[in-house]
Amino acid sequence: MNARARSAILSRLRAATAGPGLPRPSAPVGLRRPGRGVADFETFAAVLATLGPTFELARSAEEARTALIGTAARHEVKTAVRWEHPDLDAVDAPSVLAGAGVAMIAPEELPDRVCPSLAAVDMGITGVAYALCATGSLILAAGPGRERGTALVPRLHVALVPRSRLLPDLPALFDRLAGQPMPSAVNCVSGVSSTGDIEFVYVRGVHGPLAVHVIGLDWL
Amino acid sequence: MSASKYDFGKAAAKALGDRESRAVLAKAIGHIRVLRRRSVDAMPDFAERRTRAVAVREATLARLPDLLETLEASVTAAGGMVHFAEDAPSAARCITRLLTDRDVKLVVKGKSMVSEEIGLNEALERAGIEAVETDLGEYIIQLAGEKPSHILAPALHVSKEQVSELFDRKLGRKSTDIPEMTRIARDSLRRKFLAADAGVTGCNIAVAATGTVIVLENEGNIRLSASCPPIHIALMSLEKVVGTLADAAAVLDILPPSATGQTLPVHLSLFTGARREGERDGPREMHLVILDNGRSKILADPLLRSILKCIRCGACLNVCPVYQSVGGHAYGSVYPGPMGSVLSPLLTDAAGDARQPFACTHCAACAAACPAGIDHPALLQEMRRRLSAEGTDAATRAFAALARSPWMFAGAAAVARSADPGLTRVAGMAPDSPVGRFLRGRVFPGLSRPFSRRFKALARRLSRHGGRS
Numbered sequence: 001m002n003a004r005a006r007s008a009i010l011s012r013l014r015a016a017t018a019g020p021g022l023p024r025p026s027a028p029v030g031l032r033r034p035g036r037g038v039a040d041f042e043t044f045a046a047v048l049a050t051l052g053p054t055f056e057l058a059r060s061a062e063e064a065r066t067a068l069i070g071t072a073a074r075h076e077v078k079t080a081v082r083w084e085h086p087d088l089d090a091v092d093a094p095s096v097l098a099g100a101g102v103a104m105i106a107p108e109e110l111p112d113r114v115c116p117s118l119a120a121v122d123m124g125i126t127g128v129a130y131a132l133c134a135t136g137s138l139i140l141a142a143g144p145g146r147e148r149g150t151a152l153v154p155r156l157h158v159a160l161v162p163r164s165r166l167l168p169d170l171p172a173l174f175d176r177l178a179g180q181p182m183p184s185a186v187n188c189v190s191g192v193s194s195t196g197d198i199e200f201v202y203v204r205g206v207h208g209p210l211a212v213h214v215i216g217l218d219w220l
Numbered sequence: 221m222s223a224s225k226y227d228f229g230k231a232a233a234k235a236l237g238d239r240e241s242r243a244v245l246a247k248a249i250g251h252i253r254v255l256r257r258r259s260v261d262a263m264p265d266f267a268e269r270r271t272r273a274v275a276v277r278e279a280t281l282a283r284l285p286d287l288l289e290t291l292e293a294s295v296t297a298a299g300g301m302v303h304f305a306e307d308a309p310s311a312a313r314c315i316t317r318l319l320t321d322r323d324v325k326l327v328v329k330g331k332s333m334v335s336e337e338i339g340l341n342e343a344l345e346r347a348g349i350e351a352v353e354t355d356l357g358e359y360i361i362q363l364a365g366e367k368p369s370h371i372l373a374p375a376l377h378v379s380k381e382q383v384s385e386l387f388d389r390k391l392g393r394k395s396t397d398i399p400e401m402t403r404i405a406r407d408s409l410r411r412k413f414l415a416a417d418a419g420v421t422g423c424n425i426a427v428a429a430t431g432t433v434i435v436l437e438n439e440g441n442i443r444l445s446a447s448c449p450p451i452h453i454a455l456m457s458l459e460k461v462v463g464t465l466a467d468a469a470a471v472l473d474i475l476p477p478s479a480t481g482q483t484l485p486v487h488l489s490l491f492t493g494a495r496r497e498g499e500r501d502g503p504r505e506m507h508l509v510i511l512d513n514g515r516s517k518i519l520a521d522p523l524l525r526s527i528l529k530c531i532r533c534g535a536c537l538n539v540c541p542v543y544q545s546v547g548g549h550a551y552g553s554v555y556p557g558p559m560g561s562v563l564s565p566l567l568t569d570a571a572g573d574a575r576q577p578f579a580c581t582h583c584a585a586c587a588a589a590c591p592a593g594i595d596h597p598a599l600l601q602e603m604r605r606r607l608s609a610e611g612t613d614a615a616t617r618a619f620a621a622l623a624r625s626p627w628m629f630a631g632a633a634a635v636a637r638s639a640d641p642g643l644t645r646v647a648g649m650a651p652d653s654p655v656g657r658f659l660r661g662r663v664f665p666g667l668s669r670p671f672s673r674r675f676k677a678l679a680r681r682l683s684r685h686g687g688r689s
Contacts, residue, residue: 002304005304005305005306005512009306010288010289012512013288013458013516014285016520016525017281017282017284017519023282029466029467030466032272032473113450114448114500114501115413115448116414119410134483142495142502143496143498144497144500147499147501148447149501153448170469174468178465178466182490182492185490185491186489186492187490188490190486194438197356197360198398198402199244199247200251200252203402205403206406206441207443207444208440208444
């Protein structure tokens with residue numbers, strides 16, 4: 001049934017495009033301003049602040065560790081799930097948090113159905129593939145050890161963003177993405193989830209994490 | 221364009237009489253307009269963005285069959301499965317079968333107008349599958365047993381008092397505070413996300429080269445629906461495809477600003493196939509259902525095909541004086557407003573009044589607002605012409621005959637003048653017949669002096685008031 005529908009639809013479309021009046025396909029449309037524009041923590045932090053997340057800049061691994069412990073304490077974090085990611089290792093995040101009394105869950109300890117198992121976990125800590133300065137966006141790419149649920153289900157999401165991963169804007173991101181195989185999921189997250197569905201009253205914290213904290217790694 | 225029983229005129233008159241709903245609608249539309257002013261009007265390069273996006277949409281129409289074949293190959297290569305559906309019932313059947321074959325009991329749904337178009341919720345209910353809408357607006361609509369009234373903000377017509385009453389009745393939770401009501405919905409829906417066997421979402425853009433489904437949202441419910449359950453089914457109408465990631469970027473340059481006044485929504489997600497080797501979450505199965513439902517016929521129609529450039533931003537609804545007055549429900553079809561008045565009658569299944577193209581004042585505000593370069597009034601004009609050619613009532617035919625002959629028209633006007641000023645009153649008392657309904661449905665202009673004699677004074681007044689009467 002599906003094969004018949006497929007060939008019927010495609011052949012009707014072919015007949016339609018062969019007919020008169022359709023503009024000839026123009027030259028490919030390139031990216032708006034590919035890869036140019038500012039990419040620094042000042043711009044990123046200024047935009048991020050308008051979208052709900054909080055930000056602090058760490059100038060050394062030591063400062064980043066202090067920031068992590070402070071964040072966990074501020075948000076009363078008892079349990080946390082983490083990604084397997086070089087930027088987390090660069091600041092020793094797993095052992096630092098464990099040392100501060102947070103029960104850490106490593107990717108390999110996760111059960112078959114990840115999301116339900118994270119419902120009661122307080123914090124998800126991840127790296128990023130990139131971060132976009134113009135829109136304050138965190139780019140999360142799924143992969144082995146980089147579960148989608150980690151940044152999505154716990155009530156707090158903490159992201160470590162090295163300076164080398166800053167990009168100016170969305171066109172720059174799409175330029176990078178086009179040059180490599182697409183991951184199964186790429187999430188471009190700009191701020192804390194929100195809604196205006198009841199009388200356009202703006203409410204933050206609908207379905208994703210209720211709070212997002214970004215720690216900039218200035219030396220990386 | 222087949223005749224239908226639904227009567228837009230009656231529904232519109234009823235909507236116009238509902239003061240409370242009109243106030244809620246006016247407030248919402250006013251709000252959307254401010255958002256748009258702050259984004260689109262404040263973007264110095266919006267005209268350039270629009271030109272690029274229109275070029276992408278036109279390229280899509282010119283290469284549609286090739287793009288769909290490439291999309292199918294790319295999705296399959298990424299571990300997904302593609303299903304083509306001729307019409308609404310076969311799309312609903314396809315999804316229902318996918319779910320029943322896998323013994324799915326609970327489905328979480330992201331907001332999708334195509335899902336409304338194919339009547340998916342009703343089909344799933346008949347199959348004994350619980351389908352929960354997870355967009356807050358859609359959730360409210362589903363609890364209330366209603367239909368969306370706006371393609372972007374489905375519960376735009378519902379007041380907070382009504383939501384409060386609904387949550388009390390359906391969820392047993394009392395609150396009149398909007399943030400608290402949002403939290404109640406979060407708690408209630410979270411249980412569904414985590415327990416669901418499958419997630420069904422729409423698709424804003426599909427990228428042929430990579431097999432990527434792109435969805436935009438602020439709440440995070442689509443991201444949860446596509447990430448947590450073991451099965452993800454994405455549903456798209458076939459014209460949503462573009463060639464490359466660069467093409468998608470060009471559409472993304474105009475879609476969120478035109479829709480919600482944002483540069484980017486909170487969640488922009490790119491899903492490519494199912495979970496890969498070594499990944500611990502994400503759907504084990506990913507299906508993409510591609511719906512035609514009359515669109516291939518629209519593409520074959522040189523005068524109407526440009527409606528397929530539509531990116532469903534809703535900008536045309538928000539500026540339309542008819543939509544703003546009667547609201548989305550009065551149209552009686554899945555797609556309301558200017559884009560809906562063109563699209564709904566052309567689709568194979570989209571309930572409503574076949575005469576929806578007449579629900580337009582030709583003010584052209586929609587065409588000015590449309591970021592995809594669609595000239596809705598021109599399309600509506602053509603559809604009206606075809607509907608008239610199909611046949612119309614005796615009185616309209618008589619009027620048309622008169623209007624074609626200057627001296628007969630002058631003679632008839634002289635007769636009408638003698639009846640003025642009581643014409644409208646007299647017409648209002650006309651008996652219930654085809655001619656009577658024609659007369660009763662109209663407000664007649666003052667005819668006591670011919671227009672040709674009034675014209676000079678009128679022109680003087682216009683020039684004094686800078687073109688306004």
